[in-house]
Amino acid sequence: MASQTALDHRQCPSLEISSIHVSDPEKNQHQLLALENEVDYSQRAQWLRAALLGANDGLVSVASLMMGIGAVKTEVKSMLLAGFAGLVAGACSMAIGEFVSVYTQRDIEVAQMKRVQARADGSDEETERAEIPNPAQAAMASALAFSAGAVVPLVGSAFIRNYRVRLGVVVALVSMMLVAFGVAGAVLGRTPVVKSCARVVIGGWMAMALTFGLTKLIVSGGLEM
Template identity: 70%
Template sequence: MAALRTCERPSLSNLDMSIHVANDAQKNQIQVPTAEDEFDYSQRAQWLRAAVLGANDGLVSVASLMMGVGAVKDDIKAMLVAGFAGLVAGACSMAIGEFVSVYTQRDIEVAQMKRERRKRESSGDYEQETEREKLPNPGQAAIASALAFSIGAVVPLLAAAFIRQKKVRLAVVAAVASLALAVFGATGAVIGRTPVVSSSFRVLIGGWMAMAITFGLTKLVGTAGL
């Protein structure tokens, strides 16, 4: 019986070993980084900024323009033509501006690469090719900006296209633009892992201010007969 009791009792060395193994397992579980922790969300900043900025610009610019025209004109055709002209002009402006901006950035980076190569006194073909692949593409940036602007600008155009009554049309444009602004702000926040409510609210307030100022000033100028 004594022998059986002795066998049933776990030794202190076994207990210590089990505790150490358990502690090591817990440390490993705590220290293992997840894929989300390792991902650098700052890498998304450049293209996310361009996409959100382009879509917001298109939405706010065209919606404000249509609200301004609607303040002094009852004709739906004038409102839609003004909105379409704003879409085309804004998309071209965004594309050209982004192309020039990114090309300037590319020139600066190329000049910096040349200075670094002269300092290292090495100009291998493989290294040059690797550096060339990292350079920004002005054409892609221009197309992306124009496309993002057009996507945002088409929202108020579609909202007003089938509504004949002026007051209802203006209200629908303002409501749809507000909803789209909130969606754009939330989408950018989710992709960039930033607070959703504050981002959406900030974008929404900016859009409301732009539409209200454009509507008010255009109404004032139209009433004054200037």
């Protein structure tokens, strides 16, 4: 009889939950609340990756471009023009790349669903109800995320006339935003905060330092701008 009861519990978990509530209602109330509040963080991975990648790419790319121009030009106008050109070019590139990538994924998924339905002799209604990626939405989201990150160094340095202060402000703003991105990614994805922040901040610093240093080196080697 005991073995039969154990078998029933394995086959129907709800019986086990009911019996546990009878034995210890307060304890199992917390367990049920924990189960209800449990989040599958892997579900967030795709949109979180795309949003953070776009914003981080815009921030670091435009800031590095402005630092590279700032290595050889002291005028604020030159840095702003370079940054604005980088914002437009980068946003367009992200949008086009995401559109092509998601459209390819969409075609593959639709073709796979049609093959499955053909084997199962299903109807087209299942294909219409299935959730398939939207290339236009993905392209717009990527462009907006890139632009949101890119506008930070542009706005932050637009009204600073002093050359050295301007460069320092760009580095400081980028560093703060990178920390914010690292914290946001860690909190939403339930990953270590320090490791996440260190990864994005060090990567951003390396990009700006390399762009600044290599541009300075090329110009000092005799290339006129």
